[in-house]
Amino acid sequence: MLYLVLFLLGLLAPWVAYPVFLMKILCFALFASAFNLLLGFVGLLSFGHAAFLATGAYITGFLLAEYPGLSPALGIVAGTLGAVVLGTLFGALAIRRQGIYFAMITLALAQMMFFFFIQAPFTHGEDGLHGVPRGELFGVFDLANNHTLYYVVFAIFVAAFALIRRVVHSPFGQVLKAIRENEPRAISLGYHTDAYKLVAFVLSAGLAGLAGATKTLVFQLASLGDASWHMSGEVILMTLLGGVGTLLGPLVGSGLVIGLQHQLAQSALGDWVSVILGAIFVVCVLSFRSGIIGECQRWIARRQQREEK
Amino acid sequence: MTMILGIPLMVLFGQLMLGLINGAFYALLSLGLAVIFGLLRIINFAHGAQYMLGAFAALLGAQYLGLNYWTALIVVPLVVGALGIVVERFLLRRIQHLDHLYGLLLTFGLALILEGTLVNLFGVSGSSYPIPEALSGGFKLSFMFLPTYRAWVLVAALVVCFGVWFLIERTRLGAYLRAGTENPELVQAFGINVPLMVSLTYGLGVALAAFAGVLAAPLYPVSPTMGSSLLIVVFAVVVIGGMGSILGAILTGLAMGLIEGLTKVFYPEAANTVIFVVMVMVLMLRPAGLFGKEA
Numbered sequence: 157m158l159y160l161v162l163f164l165l166g167l168l169a170p171w172v173a174y175p176v177f178l179m180k181i182l183c184f185a186l187f188a189s190a191f192n193l194l195l196g197f198v199g200l201l202s203f204g205h206a207a208f209l210a211t212g213a214y215i216t217g218f219l220l221a222e223y224p225g226l227s228p229a230l231g232i233v234a235g236t237l238g239a240v241v242l243g244t245l246f247g248a249l250a251i252r253r254q255g256i257y258f259a260m261i262t263l264a265l266a267q268m269m270f271f272f273f274i275q276a277p278f279t280h281g282e283d284g285l286h287g288v289p290r291g292e293l294f295g296v297f298d299l300a301n302n303h304t305l306y307y308v309v310f311a312i313f314v315a316a317f318a319l320i321r322r323v324v325h326s327p328f329g330q331v332l333k334a335i336r337e338n339e340p341r342a343i344s345l346g347y348h349t350d351a352y353k354l355v356a357f358v359l360s361a362g363l364a365g366l367a368g369a370t371k372t373l374v375f376q377l378a379s380l381g382d383a384s385w386h387m388s389g390e391v392i393l394m395t396l397l398g399g400v401g402t403l404l405g406p407l408v409g410s411g412l413v414i415g416l417q418h419q420l421a422q423s424a425l426g427d428w429v430s431v432i433l434g435a436i437f438v439v440c441v442l443s444f445r446s447g448i449i450g451e452c453q454r455w456i457a458r459r460q461q462r463e464e465k
Numbered sequence: 466m467t468m469i470l471g472i473p474l475m476v477l478f479g480q481l482m483l484g485l486i487n488g489a490f491y492a493l494l495s496l497g498l499a500v501i502f503g504l505l506r507i508i509n510f511a512h513g514a515q516y517m518l519g520a521f522a523a524l525l526g527a528q529y530l531g532l533n534y535w536t537a538l539i540v541v542p543l544v545v546g547a548l549g550i551v552v553e554r555f556l557l558r559r560i561q562h563l564d565h566l567y568g569l570l571l572t573f574g575l576a577l578i579l580e581g582t583l584v585n586l587f588g589v590s591g592s593s594y595p596i597p598e599a600l601s602g603g604f605k606l607s608f609m610f611l612p613t614y615r616a617w618v619l620v621a622a623l624v625v626c627f628g629v630w631f632l633i634e635r636t637r638l639g640a641y642l643r644a645g646t647e648n649p650e651l652v653q654a655f656g657i658n659v660p661l662m663v664s665l666t667y668g669l670g671v672a673l674a675a676f677a678g679v680l681a682a683p684l685y686p687v688s689p690t691m692g693s694s695l696l697i698v699v700f701a702v703v704v705i706g707g708m709g710s711i712l713g714a715i716l717t718g719l720a721m722g723l724i725e726g727l728t729k730v731f732y733p734e735a736a737n738t739v740i741f742v743v744m745v746m747v748l749m750l751r752p753a754g755l756f757g758k759e760a
Contacts, residue, residue, distance in 0.1 A: 201566050249745060252752040256508050256565055257708065261748065264701040268741035275734060385697060389573055396570065431581035437574025441567050442559055 166310055175302040176374065181414050182313045183371040188394040188406030189320055190363035195392075196401030197324055198356045199336035200251075203259045203388050204266025205364050207246070208239040210273060210383035212365030217285040217378035218278050228291045232312075232369040239365020240358055242269070247357035251350055254339075263385060270383045284379030288372055305374065312370055316363055321403055323359065332356055386430075393433060396440050399447030408448050472730055478609040480726040486615050486684070488722015489622035490677055494699045495706065495714040496626055497673035500633070503709045504646050504666045507557065507568030512699070513692030514579040515671050518545050519678020520687045521583060524594050534597035534683075541679050542672035549671025553664045561663075576693065583689035591686025618680050625676065626715045629669075633711055642666060646709075701744045707757020717755060 169178050187209055194200045216235035219226055250261045273279045292298050293308060323329050334342045335349050342349050372378045381387065390413065398409025413433070420429050444451055494516060501509045509515075522541045526532030532540065552575065560567045596614045603612040633639035645652045645659050653659045678692075685691060702721050706713030721740050728739040735742070747755060 201569075203569075249748055252748065256502075256506070256569060257704070259566065259569060260508065260700050260704050260708070261744075263697065264704060264741050264744050267697045267701070268738050268745075271737045271741075274737075389577070392570065392573075427585050428581065430577050431585070434574045434577025434579075434581060437577065438556070438571060441571040441574065442556065445563070445567065 163314065166314070170303055170306045175306040177414075177418060179302075179306055179309045179374045180371075181411050182309050183367050183374060184391070184394065184410040184414055185407045186313050186316050186370070187364055187367035188391050188398070188410045189317060189403075190360045190367060191391045192395045192400060192402075192406045193320055193323070193363070194356060194360040195395060196405075197329060197336060198332045198353060200254075200353065200357070201259045201392070202250075202262040202357075202360070203385070203392070204246070204262035204264075204269075205360075205391055206383050206385060206387035207266035207269040208243060208361040208364035209368035209371070209387060209391075210269065210378070210380075211242050212236055212239045212368030213372045213378035213382045214273060214279055214285070214368075216369035217288045217372040220291065220372075221285055221288045224289055224291075226291070228293055228373055231291075232366065232373065235369030235372070236362055236366045239368070240362040243358045243361020243365075244354075247354045247361065251353045251357060263388065266383070266388060267385060270380070270385070273380060273383045279378075279380075282380065284377055284381075285372075286377050288376045288378070290373055290376065309370055309374060312366065316366060317403075320363070324403065328352070328355075390433070393437055393440070395447075396445075397436060397447055399449030399451070399453075400445075402447070402449040402453065405447050405449040412448075475609055477730055480730045481723060482609065482611065482615065482726075484722045484724070484726020484729070485719065486618055486722070487725060488719040489619050490681060490695070490718075491699055491702045491722055492626055492715045492718025493622050493673055493677040493680075494695065495702045495718050496629060496711065497670040497677075498699065498703050499706075499709055499711055499714040500629065500673070501667055501670035502703075503633075503711070504642060504663055505553075505557065505561075505568065506565045506646075507572065508565075508700075509667075509670060510569055510572040510696070511552075511575040511579065512572075512670075512674050513694075513696030514576040515545060515549065515674040515692070516678040516681070516695070517583070517687075517689060517692035518548075518579065519675030520594070520682040520685075520691065521587075521678075521689075522675070523679045523682045524592060524687045527594065534679075538676070538679050542676040545675035545678075546668040546672030550664050550668040552671075553667040557667065558660070558663075580689050580693060587689060589688060589690060591688030591691070594682035594687055596683040614683060618684065621680060622677075625673070629673065630711050630715065698740055701740050703754075705740075705744050705747050705754055707754025710754070710756040713754060713756025 187205070191202065191205050194202055212235035214235075215238040216231040219234055220228060220231040246262065246265050250258055250265065253261060274282070279285065290300050290305060298304060331342065331347055331352050334345075334347070335352060339349055368378075368382060371382070394409035394413045395406050396409070397412060398407065399405025416432070417429055420426055420432065425432070440447070446454065494512060498509055498512055501507060501512075519541050522545060523532070523534070523537040526537055526541065527534075556571060556575075557568060560571060600614040600617050603610055604616070633642060641652060641657055642662060645657070645662055649659050681691070698721075699718075702717050703714060705721065706717030721743065724743065725736055725739055729736045751757075
């Protein structure tokens with residue numbers, strides 16, 4: 157029911173709000189959902205998810221800019237696949253360690269990609285890729301139109317979100333949660349936890365790449381900002397603020413953070429964005445660690461308990 | 466001029482010297498991280514900001530209070546370390562019982578606040594801090610020119626690193642610290658004030674970062690972002706050395722500086738990434754790091 161309402165809201169939204177702003181939220185909501193799949197459901201804090209976002213963004217941007225006739229669909233698929241390949245490589249290395257070690261390794265690997273993107277000739281270094289053509293989807297839909305593009309982005313988001321939901325509620329997702337709660341026990345039950353973690357990591361990386369690829373199409377650019385570790389931090393903040401381990405949390409979190417950045421950028425406080433984000437981080441960690449959606453769920457659960465009595 | 470592998474000897478030694486200086490900073494910073502990680506199990510993401518704060522405190526102290534370099538070298542680490550103790554006491558302690566990832570996230574938030582505030586107050590472009598007079602000039606060696614200040618940085622960093630290593634590995638206080646990481650309850654039962662020890666340890670780690678900051682002020686432009694770019698490299702150094710290993714942090718720091726310097730001579734394009742490449746190789750062979758114990 158809730159999902160139906162949200163879906164209808166999503167369909168109507170571009171007629172009320174500026175579509176590009178909405179698309180930005182959708183792209184980051186997808187990115188945060190992909191990240192949350194790992195942190196919320198497997199308990200792995202990746203501090204290098206920007207690498208996958210940027211890989212998707214750069215590959216898609218490069219292909220669409222260099223081969224103007226190429227279908228945007230193919231560009232997005234290529235970007236996503238690129239992130240999947242990178243995710244397999246990084247995942248195989250990173251899942252060898254856990255907890256803080258895992259966070260550090262993913263951070264360092266992502267930084268390696270950052271330097272690669274600075275120096276590789278196809279990324280145009282500090283300048284980034286600009287003016288990436290949006291093209292026509294399937295030769296029918298003209299994506300230069302913001303409303304048309306919005307529905308494409310919305311469709312991508314809904315499909316990816318449905319996939320994540322499906323994964324989380326599948327037997328595979330149950331095993332992931334078992335690993336999160338107690339990995340030695342999952343191993344003793346006979347699960348090859350490393351294989352499960354790797355699949356989850358690759359899935360998360362691929363979806364983050366999809367988010368990056370879609371973002372390139374929306375803003376028609378791919379730049380180093382996507383690859384920097386601040387981006388990895390931002391996606392953690394979105395997830396934490398909305399609610400780690402909840403499906404809707406990353407959506408709420410990204411909506412709030414993007415909305416806040418958007419509002420602040422226009423106000424006198426524009427220069428203080430990172431200070432404010434940092435303060436939100438501190439407050440979040442200190443006082444409401446389960447995030448907005450998580451706190452709501454706890455509140456509802458408590459009320460239901462009281463009514464049952 | 467003498468050449469080695471097609472590279473002039475002067476250039477080679479010059480780069481090695483630069484690398485060693487960078488390595489001294491890596492060693493000081495990763496040592497601070499290792500000390501903090503050892504007892505608090507927290508990856509101190511604010512370490513870069515605290516290093517930057519050290520450099521800024523020296524600069525502003527000189528501009529507004531007439532603080533000279535030598536006083537700054539002592540006073541600034543004490544002040545910034547005290548600030549660290551306040552942070553530990555009022556923020557980190559509240560989340561001590563939680564997953565250690567929250568410590569990383571909290572200090573990350575602090576880093577954003579510190580860096581953002583200083584960017585707004587002083588802008589991103591750096592200011593310079595003069596080299597103290599006693600350390601200006603340099604030595605002319607047969608194969609290279611060695612500025613006195615760089616030699617001083619190397620010596621000071623090594624002495625401090627060795628001192629901290631000695632404190633932790635060879636003294637009774639260090640024994641308490643190490644015991645505290647193994648079993649805080651038991652150590653507490655022996656009548657040792659573990660919470661105080663934790664606070665002081667965090668303060669020590671932060672003071673090390675600030676000390677590195679003051680040392681760095683005359684060498685690099687003092688800017689609000691000077692810490693964050695360095696920090697990620699230091700994280701890689703920590704992963705290579707094995708997290709929490711004191712000796713690992715010091716030796717790996719110096720070694721990585723040298724490797725970076727060598728790369729700059731022979732294949733400059735890879736100089737920024739070589740440490741991460743080493744990290745990947747080490748992880749494949751020894752996931753716990755060179756000096757780390759398998760968890």
